[in-house]
Amino acid sequence: MKAIQENTSTIFDFILHLKTIPRSGWQKKIGIKRPESVADHAYGVAAIAMILSDSKRLDSAKVLKMAILHDLAESITGDLTPEDGPKSKKTKLENLAMKKILSTLEPKTKNQYHAIWMEYQKNQTPEAKLLHQVDKLEMALQANIYKKFGYSKQKLKPFFDSAKKQITDPKIKKLLQKILLNS
DSSP: OOOOOTTTOOHHHHHHHGGGOBOHHIIIIIOOSSOOBHHHHHHHHHHHHHHHHHHTTOOHHHHHHHHHHTTTTHHHHOOOOGGGSOHHHHHHHHHHHHHHHHTTSOHHHHHHHHHHHHHHHHTOSHHHHHHHHHHHHHHHHHHHHHHHTTOOHHHHHHHHHHHHHHOOOHHHHHHHHHHHHTO
16 A cells, blocks of 8 residues: 655545555454455444434534544554554544644635544534544444454454443434344
8 A cells, every 4th residue: 555645645635545544453353354444434434423413403514524534634644543552642643644634725624624623532512422422333333244244243342342332322322232232
């Protein structure tokens, strides 16, 4: 996989590069040789978040922007997992990467996207809280797909457990319970 040239790239290069970055947790923990890409994951998160955001009457336009931005830094950092180091290190690397990515935009757009990115990072607004939980729900849905492909339920258990631990919204928790019943 060829790295993109950060100093001459447009935001579109960063977005499209996500298609080439595998979700590393599936590789490292399950041994899946060709797992979903970060772009696959981001699309799933965006689609689910759109539906749930509308049902909760949240700012769906902001949620969709947040969903598209939420893993964009990984076009530079790669898909970092908790095993790659402390969360503070990941956050610092991702913030630096987002600064580089957003620097390719005109100031008004850059500032808007940076504000949405920071809102997601702080996880204090209803939109950010929804998206963080949808991120975990999508992970559980993907784990269920891999289970149906024949991957070990025992190896997938940490992914389901992580979702159970981090999803607190009653509506999303109910969706997760349906997934777990079918897994």
